[in-house]
Amino acid sequence: MGLTHDAKVKLEQAKYGSDWLTFTGLVYGGYRFDLFAFNPKTKEVEITEVDQTSETDSEKIAFATTFAKVNILRYISQKIIPKDFQIFLKGVSNVTRATMLELLYDRGRKRYSDFIVELNLNPLKDAGSFAYHLKVLLNAKLISTDKEGCYVISPKGEKIVEFCRNLVMTV
Numbered sequence: 001m002g003l004t005h006d007a008k009v010k011l012e013q014a015k016y017g018s019d020w021l022t023f024t025g026l027v028y029g030g031y032r033f034d035l036f037a038f039n040p041k042t043k044e045v046e047i048t049e050v051d052q053t054s055e056t057d058s059e060k061i062a063f064a065t066t067f068a069k070v071n072i073l074r075y076i077s078q079k080i081i082p083k084d085f086q087i088f089l090k091g092v093s094n095v096t097r098a099t100m101l102e103l104l105y106d107r108g109r110k111r112y113s114d115f116i117v118e119l120n121l122n123p124l125k126d127a128g129s130f131a132y133h134l135k136v137l138l139n140a141k142l143i144s145t146d147k148e149g150c151y152v153i154s155p156k157g158e159k160i161v162e163f164c165r166n167l168v169m170t171v
Contacts, residue, residue, distance in 0.1 A: 008050045009034050012073065031060045036068075046071060091140025092160055097133050101142060104153035105161040111150050 003011065013022045016037050026036040035048040045068035049061070064070045091097060096119070103118055104110060116123050116130050134151065137143040142157035153161070 005034075005050060008073070009048075012048050012050060012071075013037075029063055031057070031063060033064065045069070048073060088140050088142075091137050091142045094133065094136075096129075097137055097142075098164075100133060100137060101153060101157050101161050104143060104151060105158060109146060109150040109152045115151060 009024055012035055013024060016022050019039050019041055021038045021040065023036045023038075024034065026033045028036075033047050034050045037046045037048070038044070047064045047068045048071040050073045061070055061072070092101075099119060100115070103115070107118075110118065112134075113123065116126065119130070121130055134143070137157075138145075141154055142160060143151050144154050146152050
């Protein structure tokens with residue numbers, strides 16, 4: 001996933017054998033194609049679009065499919081990340097939620113009222129925001145509730161805290 005767009009195109013280009021002629025950045029019909037491959041022996045034509053987002057123009061693809069097999073490779077787009085992974089990323093992408101995870105990791109289970117106070121939040125003013133952050137962490141399965149209704153960090157949440165701490169230590 002760390003490849004640049006051009007590196008990914010070159011990687012795809014290398015997949016074609018010596019029977020194929022390949023062109024990158026070919027402009028045809030008013031459209032620019034990332035990779036154009038032609039096999040003179042079989043008369044096959046393939047067009048590969050390597051997209052970092054869902055940027056491919058539907059008219060461009062419709063045009064290309066009239067004379068070629070079209071491959072669309074999307075490899076970095078948030079729109080195509082599996083929904084579970086999007087939920088997970090949302091769970092760890094906020095300072096308040098990261099702090100909540102660290103508190104549970106370091107100090108163990110928390111009741112709602114104790115948790116909000118330990119975060120230095122105002123229970124009257126910040127309850128809605130706090131409840132939202134709890135919901136995001138619960139949906140991401142980074143925390144859960146025990147039999148008594150206290151919030152506890154999940155094994156996945158523990159791994160995230162440990163990973164982040166190790167990452168900071170190595171940088």
